Amino acid sequence: QVQLVESGGGLVQPGGSLRLSCVASRRIFSTVAMGWYRQAPGKQRELVAAISSSSDSTNYADSVKGRFTISRDNAKNTMYLQMNSLKPEDTAVYYCNRERSPTFNWGQGTQVTVSS
Numbered sequence: 048q049v050q051l052v053e054s055g056g057g058l059v060q061p062g063g064s065l066r067l068s069c070v071a072s073r074r075i076f077s078t079v080a081m082g083w084y085r086q087a088p089g090k091q092r093e094l095v096a097a098i099s100s101s102s103d104s105t106n107y108a109d110s111v112k113g114r115f116t117i118s119r120d121n122a123k124n125t126m127y128l129q130m131n132s133l134k135p136e137d138t139a140v141y142y143c144n145r146e147r148s149p150t151f152n153w154g155q156g157t158q159v160t161v162s163s
Contacts, residue, residue: 056157
């Protein structure tokens with residue numbers, strides 16, 4: 048089974064930036080479309096960005112379009128999420144996983160808090 052480890056979260060002021068990383072334990076990562084998800088307190092987990100296995104296609108939720116950029120480095124089994132112009136409503140735990148079912152086991156996620 049693939050293990051996913053997210054990192055890069057933290058506390059940032061509104062308008063600030065963060066770069067999240069997701070490292071996968073197996074090379075199967077390079078063959079599947081992946082996505083970044085987030086879950087805010089009291090809300091369902093939502094997909095905010097997705098990228099095809101070869102990076103030739105990306106998709107974003109309307110709420111983050113133009114501010115977030117997803118990318119991946121298959122040679123390193125790693126995916127990234129560059130988050131700019133952060134807003135308080137971006138506060139959530141961020142997870143990475145396959146874009147479509149069946150998902151891998153969920154990692155611990157990384158907490159992003161946007162607050163002044």
